[in-house]
Amino acid sequence: MSHEALGLFETRVEKALANPTLKTAIERTTGTAREKRAAAVAEWPDFAKARDLGRRIKDHVVRNLDYYLTEFERNALASGAKVHWATSADEACRIVLDICRAGEAKSVTRSKSMLGEEIGLPQALDESGIRRVETDLAEHIVQLAGDRPSHIIWPALHRTREEVSALFRTHHQRPPNNDDVATMVASARRELRQRFLDADVGISGANFLIADTGGVCVVTNEGNAELTTTLPRVHIVTAGIEKLAPSMQHVMVLLRLLVRSATGADITQYTTFHRGPKRPGDPDGPEEFHIVLIDNGRTEMLAGGLADMLRCLRCGACMNHCVVFRQIGGHAYGGVYPGPMGAVLTPALDGLKEARDLAHACTLNGSCQEVCPVDIPLPTLLRGWREKSWREGLEPRTTRSALGLWAFGARHPFLYRIGAAVAVRAMRRFSRNGWIKSLPLAKGWTQYRDFPKPAARTFMEELSARQRGRRI
Structure with missing residues (x-):
């Protein structure tokens, strides 16, 4: 959805601030996440060393991206996977839809993937007439409500459990009779179980691509990804080209940083590695295994001074600690990625002219960089967007005049x-x-x-x- 369709940034912010339940919904989740992350970091004496190592691993991969992409493709093909390359979001969606059509898919299950949201895959599937089933609990809520995700870890962050209960009572065949979390989860499980069994194609993202094996690592807390990737006869992985790690050893370092920063746990309930389609004798798994490697502006970021952003593990810690996000939530940012990381990524993906307000919404207090597990200098990158906006004459005339007056006084x-x-x-x-x-x-x-x-x-x-x- 375009920024024009979503309205002006100021209008979105005013709408968010006027929402009486939004701040409660945000704080319930981000407050808990901050506490758990702090406890997890405090219990890990070598966190600072691991953080530095994680930063160096990602920087090494980004500097040698062509080498590791070639190695990953070679090893993935050797495992029986089919590798596809997509330059843009539209090309990526076309590849996925072609695979679905070739498999005569009528129903597709999808595990949570922010890259899928980035390329507009849910909309593309809906428009193609293929039945799309979001299997992540929060994405299931978002789909029923006709919403967009508002957080990269908890997409339904903007919904209170009372609102979710009402939503389930409207849409589920056997709805919950109260807003108890366990009761609502059981209702969603009943609703989704047959959808898993009926799906022709399962689509997932990838937290990491392992170069020396051609394998894929997927991290979830619900087990829905395992049902999405194992039961259908076709499994499609959509992944950004920056998701690479040289080896399993490197992945384990990054996993420890990712999980502690995202949820405050030592490890997620489900950390699954996929490598190729089902082999003779395997009890389960897909008959076809496709990997779609997507650029969509990443090489431009690499060349345009945003290489640091390619380190991002998509943990969500920056937004959990952001004083602005905690007031206005994710939808006010207008793009797929909210919070500080979104304020850097959205101008790169959608254009600075459409998203220049995001950099100015930051207080530059630096808490986002302090909690980033790979030490991305988010405030510095946001200042860079401000400077570019000024150089390109995108700032309103009133702002330029006011700053000119201030500069004269200074x-x-x-x-x-x-x-x-x-x-x-x-x-x-x-x-x-x-x-x-x-x-x-x-x-x-x-x-x-x-x-x-x-x-x-x-x-x-x-x-x-x-x-x-x-x-x-």
Whole structure:
């Protein structure tokens, strides 16, 4: 869905802030995730060393991407897999649909994959007339509600359990009779079980592609991916070309970082490795195993100063700790990827002109980089988008004029200090009981939060007074 169809960023933010249940829904999940991650990191004395090693592994792969892609393809083909290459999202969808049609697929199950969302695969399947069944519990909720995912780990983060219970009562044949989580999970299990058995094709993403074996690693917490990839006669893997790791040893390092950062666990309930189709004597598995390797702007990112972003493990830690995401949720960002990582990726995928507001929505406090398991310098990358937006003249005229006025004052300290002193004293006149609830010409700052009453003197005035006092 285009940014135009989703409306202006400011409009999306206002809608999110006006939603009375959204912040509750966000904090229920991200608050727990922050606590569990902190505990997991505290219990791992070598986390900092592992983090540095993970960063170096990913940087090495990105620098030698052509070598590892060639090695992965060679080993995947040797296992009996069929490897396809896609430059763009449209090409990737065409390849997947052609495989489905060749297999005369009427029903497709899909395990959660943000890359699938990125290339628009759910919409492509729906438009082709093939029945699409989202098997991840949160994606099942999103599909029933006609939503878009709002978080890369918990796609239905924006829904409270009360809302989910009502949704299941409307759509499930044997709905839950309350909003107890276990009861709702049981209802979804009953609803999806036959869909797994009926599917002709199963589609998954890949957390890692293992170059020296041609294998694929898929990580889930529900077991739905295993049913999606094992039962149908055809298994299709869609993966970005940056998902490579040189060997199983390297994958294990990255897995430990990924899981602790995403959910705070030591390892996920299901960590599954796939290599080729079913062999003679195997009790289960697909008859055909297809891997679609997708660029979709990644080589442009590599050449355009965004190579650091190709380290991303898609753990979601940056958004769980982002003060902005926790206020507005994922949908307000407008793209497939929300939060700090989305604010970097969306301009690369959709164009800076359409997504320039995202970089400006960041406070640049740096908490996203602090918790990133592979130390991606997200604030630096966001500043880079701001600078490019300015160079290309994409900033509104009012913003450029205001910054020009500020720059003039900053170059004339005497005028700047007078202006700051006047502004502080004017702001104090609007305070009530120590807080400023409304400020002229500053609706965007005070509409959804109050400002504390500023001190009676500016920092420079206070500093000068203290220096005079010391001299006395």
